[in-house]
Each structure stands twice: as C-alpha cells, then as structure tokens.
Amino acid sequence: MNDFSRPQAGRREWAGLAVLILPTLLLSIDMSVLHLAVPSLTEDLRPTGAQLLWISDIYGFLIAGFLITMGTLGDRIGRRRLLLLGGVAFAAASVLAAYATTPLLLILARALLGVAGATLMPSTLSLISNMFLDPRQRTKAVSLWMTGFTGGMVVGPLVGGLLLEWFWWGAVFLLNVPVMVVLLVAGPLLLPEYRAPGAGRVDLVSVVLSLGAVLPTIYGVKEFAANGLSWPSVLAVVAGLVLGTVFIRRQRLLADPLLDLGLFANRQVSACLGTLMLVTLLGPGLSLLTGQYLQLAEGLSPLAAGMWMVPMTAAVIVGFVITPRLAGRFRPAHVIVGGLALAVLGMVLLAQVEGTGGLAYVVVGQSLFFAGSSPLVVLGIDMVVGAAPPERSGSAAALSETGQEFSAALGLAVLGSLSAVVYRTSFTAPADLDGAAAETARGTFGGAFAVAADQPAEVAAVLLADARAAFTDGLAVAAVASVVILLAAAVLVVTALRHLPPLGSPATADTGHAEAPST
Template sequence: MNEIAPAQAGWREWTGLSVLILPTLLLSIDISVLHLAVPALTEDLRPTGSELLWISDIYGFLIAGFLITMGTLGDRVGRRKILLIGGAAFAGASALAAYAPTAELLIVARGLLGVAGATLMPSTLSLISNMFRDPGQRTRAISLWMTGFIGGMVIGPLVGGVLLEHFWWGSVFLVNVPVMVVLLVAGPLLLPEYRNPGSGRLDLVSVALSMAAVLPAIYGVKELAAGGFGWGPVAGIAAGLALGAVFIRRQRLLADPLLDLTLFGDRKFSASLGTLMLVTMIGPGLGLLAGQYLQLVEELSPLEAGLWMLPMSAALIVGFAVTPVLARRFRPAHVIAGGLVVGVLGMLLFTQAGSSSGLAYVVIGQSMFFAGSSPLMVLGIDMVVGAAPPERSGSASALSETGQEFSAALGLAVLGSLATVVYRASLSVPEGTPDVAADAARDTLGGAVGAAAGQPAGVAAELLATARSAFSDGLAAAGAASAVIMLAAAVLAVTSLRRVPPIGSTAPVQEAEHAAT
C-alpha cells in the first residue's frame, strides 16, 4: 500500500505563519525590555525590594503554571479561539501595566500578562502543527517560528532603548497593543480553527493540581538559584513534587485527563522532550555567567557586552535556516547529535576563560553552543508536536514548554551553584582587606568589585585580580559540566531517535510493509 501524501500548505498557511510569529516575537521582546525599564519604573513607583522581585518574577511563574491548562484548553475549545482570547487579554493587560499608578497594580498587570502569555506559545505551535501537515513544510515553519523568537530577543534591547530614551517606562508595555491588534484582525482571516471534537469537560481539580505542583517547584528552584540553599525553597520543591505525583495519579484515573500521559509511550516524543530538557538546562545558566564575565572580568560596558553577544544570535539564526536542509538528507538523530557535538566543543572553550584570550573563548564557545543547539530546537520541537495526534497537539506543545521552563530554572540553580562553590573555593582574599569587604568579595564577584572600590589602590587591584581569576575558574567548571550534559543529550538522541528517517522519507512505510510481509 502507498501512503497518502499529506496536503501541501499554500499561500494562506504561509501568510498565517507570519501572523503566528507576531505573538512569539512579542513574548521574546518582553523578556529583555522589562530589565531596561526597571530603573525608570523604580524611580516613578518606588517599589520595595520584594515588590520589585514580584514585578520581575510573577510573569514567568504564571506562564509556567498555566501552560498545561491553556494548551489542553485549546485542544478542547479551539486553538485559534484561545489564541485570540489570549491576544486580547495580553493587549488589555499591557495597557494596564503601562499606566499602572502603583507597584501593586503593576504586579497584578504582570500577573495577567503571564496568564495571557500562557495561551500564546502552545496555541501558535499547535496551530503550526495542524496547518503544516507535510513534515518538510512543518520543519521549515517551526524553523521560521524559532527565528522570530530569537529575532525578538535580538531587537528587544534596541526597541526598549529607543522607547525609554523618548518616552516613559510604560511605553515598553504599550508597544504590545498594536501588535496584538494586528493578530486580532488578521487571525480570523488567515488562521483556521482546530479543536478536538471528542474532548470532554475540563477537569478543574486537575487544573488546580497542575498549578499547585508547578508554581512552588519553579519558585523553589529559582530561589535556590538566586540565594543558595534554604529550607523554604527546598520545601517548595518537595511540595511541588508531591502535588505533581497526585496530579499524575489523577490523570491516570480520568477517562478524559487534562494531560494525556500516553504521549510518553511514543519513544520519539519522550526522547525528543528529554533531549530538549537536557540542553535547555545549559543556556540560561551559562548565559548569566557569561554576561557577568564580559562585564565584570573583561570590564566591558553593558552596550559592548550586548554587541559581543550578537554573534551568538547570528549563529542561532543560521542554524535554524540550515537545519531543514540537513534534515531532508540525514536522519534527525544524526543532525541533532552532530550539532550537539559542536556545542560540546564550544562548552570546552569555556574552560579556557581564565587565559589572556578569555573574551574570544567565551564568545566563540557560546556561539558554537547556540549553533550546535539549533538543530535540536527545530527538530526536537517538530518531533514533539509531530508525534502527538492532531487533536492533542496543544497538550503536547504545552508539555514541551513546561518541561523547558523547569529545565531552565534547574539549570540556573545547578550551574549557578557550581560556579559559586568553585568561586568561593578559589578565592584568596589578600591580607589587609577589611572584614566587611572580604565578606562581600566571598559572596559574589559583583560584591568583590563593589568592595574593591573603597580600598587602597594596591589592595583593590589584588582583590579584583584574585576575584576575577576565581570567577573564571567557576565559569570553567560550569562549562565543563555543561559539556557533560550536552554529550549525554547527544548520546540520548543517537540511541533513542536513530530509527527516525530523514524529513519527508518514506522509510517507515517501507519498513512497515516489509514487516507485514
């Protein structure tokens, strides 16, 4: 028997893809522009330290907490409907944030932005999987979708800088409104609707359990990354894991669960998701350490450090463009593993960060990491959503996003803690340094830089030299650990995905016919 080829997407679908890239672009811009706006909004609203943390963190917490619910809800009531409702809510919350007169109201608006944002990523990705049924076209579409996300991260600081130079801090939120208006106008014209006609009612107990499991676990991991070991964060992680076990048990008993655990029975799905989660552990943690290295060790200004990060973004975009071409000729396992080996070599360059050419090693190493990770980002996400039946693609997309949120937070905690331990073990405070300055230097490299500012020239120079050397040792240790993690991901990809054929190949059909014969 010959397999019926999936329908080819036409101009309507490709034009619709440009509409789907808009909210993704906007979400990635929002990641960076708030950091630029913090000084201005702090001066205007006078938030306390706790309020400022909530302004920054509540957005990510609620996105992570609502991803599974919104992805599954899209499968039930319609992915386009959820996307448009979320887009309207995002625009309204953005306007509320822009004109918030108090820090408390800004926290509420940021929370609403997080809930609305949780509808956007799984909805856009599941719509792509339904609009582009041909595997080759779907891979190209996801590649373009990912390019839009990275493009937003690149232009975010530029957009934010221009807005903040000419307008008040609320403009960084208000810019979301016209983009969402375009989505609301063009979406009904260009995006088809998809839903699972056989889905039952949404189990509200499962919704509550999913959020009760995700939120304390994410909070605990992020607190460990920021402040080191503490019983509060540990208790949050333990509570999240316990409630997660209750959630999973309930899903197994429900006839129509919020999260379909049978997805993990597909080896392609589970192996792709596992590989994605391993590599996602590396990026945020190593990126944070690299940013500190550029500014505090190499003494670059924020603008100079940002410019040195442009090659990394360029490497990602090139990788996204090349991946669909390679995936048509070679098996995804080989393309992914080959890229990850390049990333491993890049991570090993971080171990040389303490040398006289440290800047070059860090920039080239991180560029190699991003270039090597790009095939996994495209093909891994493609296989996750492609392995799920069309009626469950929203749930699969949300599960992928939630897993990567956990991995990113975990990676920040693990790599940050490792670098801190090595930094403190390597640091040798010069004799004659006051106790207060010595304690600050032992805490962080930033503390050492601040402490050195008030010391005599000789003591300051010696303290800075030893602190920067110790931080380079910590960065090298984090790079070595990242190389091990990435190598494990490459092995997982090769062993678990080796039977997946090149994109568009008919090998599975031929093998099935041979087995039947």
C-alpha cells in the same frame, strides 16, 4: 500515503504564520532581554540575590506551570480567541513591569507576564498544525516558528542593548505593546479559529495540582540559591515532587485528563522531549551569565554587549537553514549528535574564560553552542508534533512547549544558583570593607560593582579584581556542567532515535491529521 495528497497551504496560511511568529518571538525575547538589564535594574531597585533570581525566573516558571492548562482552555473556547485574549493581557502586564518601582512589584509583573505568555504559546503551535496539513509544509512552518522562538533569545540582547543605550531598563518591556497591537489587528483577519470537537471540561483539581508541583519546587531552588541547603528548601522540593506524583496519578484516572500521559508511550516523542529539555536547560542560564560578564567584567555598554552577541544570531540562522537539508541526506540522530558535538566544543571554550580578556572565548563559545543546538530544536519539535496521533496533536504541542519552558526557567535557576554558590565561595572581600558592604559585594556580581562605586580607588580595584575572578570561576563551572548535560543528551539521541531514516524517505511518511476548523 503520498505527502502531496494533503491540502496545500496558501498565501493566507503563510501570512498567518508570520502573525503567529510575533508572540513567539516576543516571549523568547522577554526571557533574554532582561539579562542585559540586570546591572541597571540592580542599581535602581537594589533587589536581594533571591529577589533578582525571582525576577529572572518566575516568568518562565509560570509559563511552564500554566501551559497545559491554557492549552486545554484553548480547546474549549477556541485557540485564536485565547491567543488574542492573551495578547491583551501580555501588553497590560508589560506596562506594569516597565514602571515597577520595587523588586516585589517587578516580580508580580513578571509573574503576570508568565501567565499571559502561557495563553500564547500552545495556541501558536497548535494553530500551525491545523493550518499546515502537508507534512513537508508543516516541517518548514515549524522550522520558521522555532527560528522566531530561538532567535528571539539571541536577538533579545541586541534589542535590549539598543534600548538600554538610550532609555531606562523598563523600556525593554514596552517593546511588547506595539507588537501585541499588530497581533490583535492582524490575527482576526489571517488566523482561522479552531476548537477540539467534543472536548470535556477543564479539571480544576488537576490545574491546582500542576501548579502545586511546580511552585514549591521553584521556592526550594530559590532558597538553596540564596541561603544554601536548609530544611525549608528541602521540604519545598519534596512537597513539589509529592504533588507532582499525585497529579500524574490523577491524570491516569480521568476520562479527559489535563495532560495526556499516553503520549509518553511513544518512544520517539519521549526521547525528543527529554533531549529538548536537557539542551533547553542551558541556553537562558548561559546567556544570563555571559551578558553580565560582557557588561561588568569586560566593561562594555549594553549596546556594545548586544552587538557582540550578533554572531550568535547568525549561527542560529545558519543552523536552521542547513538542518532540513542535512536531515534529508543523513539520519536525524546523526545530524543532532553532530550538532551537540559542536555545542560541547563551545562550552569547552567558554570554560577557558578568566577574569578579563575573555571576549573572544565568550562570543565563539556561545555561537558554537547555539549553532550546535539548532538541529535538535528543528528536528525535535517536528518529530514530536508529527509522531503524535491525530487526536493528540494539541496535547503534543503543549507538552513540548511545557517541557522547554520549564527547562529554560529551571536552567536559569540551576546555572544561576550554581555560579552564585561558586561566586560566594571564591570571593574574598578586601579587609577595608565594612561588614554590610562586604556582604553586599559577596551577594551578587552586580552588588560588588555597586559597592565599589562608593570606595576609594585602590580598594575598588582590589574588590573588582576579586569579584571578576570569582564570577568567572562560577561561569567555568557552569560551562563544565553544560558539557555533561550535552553529552547525556547525545547518548539519549543515539539510544532512542538512531533507527529513524533521513527525512523524505518513505518510512518517515506522516500519519497525523489536523482537526477540522470550527464553523
């Protein structure tokens, strides 16, 4: 079929795309903006190491846990309606997070933000697939959508730096409120409503099983990060895996499953999802570690740290702009692997950071990583949406987002836990510190700075030097682990996608159709 036989999107659709990018941008900013707020948040609320990990991670985990459910709910009640309801809930949870007075209250607010965020994510991409029926326009729209999502993770530190320069840490959450107001006003005017015809009922047992698979696994990882390997952490992970197995088996038996497992039978979909999950695992965790390094080890203000992350924004923009052009001349697998090679180089540079004086390594290394990941983000999402059968395009969108959100949140836990273990192992407390102060300093990098503020100058200098050395040891280990993961992703791409021709060739003609709008 000729690509140009499909209806072409007009001005209203492109204006609607700008509206859809707004919540996507905010969701990714919320995953990254907190990184720069960690030092001031730690000083104000004094969370434990485990509580700090929960504050950082629970948002992404609950988004991942509820995405499939919310995607199915959107099919029933309307995707635009769910998007707008989620916008109201997201704004309310943001206000609660901004004025949280205890670590537990902030964890609760972040959890509510995650549930509300899960209503926004599947609605945006599924609406794009409905609004842009022409494959070439869809590819461009998905590229812009992912520019908003991925760019938000990079712009987040800059926005956070500006806010933290003048306001308290809670201001980073209040940013969400005016943006959601714009969504609520413009959404009904520019976005059409879509409902899946003949959709069945939501299987509540599957919803419970999906959450039961995710949350115990999270708890096990947190327990390991805070207290090391123990029976509670092992049992929690095992329970999560068992419930996940039961969930998968139930989906195979249902006539209208919560998660359509048939999508995994498509080799292209499976390979793209797997590769996206591997690489998405790295970005948020690395941003968390480098954000702490810039502020604590290098002594930069939040604004200065955010400004030094601007090159990452430029790298992502360049990557998204040139990827469609490169993929039109070379095979997608070659473009993706070339980008991953650039990302590996960035991680090698990041592993060279020692103590202080590593600013250039951090900036260049992170910029290479984000630039190298851009081709995978653009082409992977587009191939997943384009390869899915017409009746499963919504499931493919939700599945893609679920994998990436879960992987991003898991990456915060895994890389954060890995670096924390190395930090605690490498850190040596000065002999002049009492037991409680030494334990606080050994718990987190930020805790060492809080303890140092109450010590004599000579003791503080020794304490901070040891803390910086231990933290950069953890950063180097996280970078080396990232290299291994990137190489595994490259092997998967070459194995499963090398047969795909350049974009625009006859063999890449789209066969999917979007469903008709509801009336």
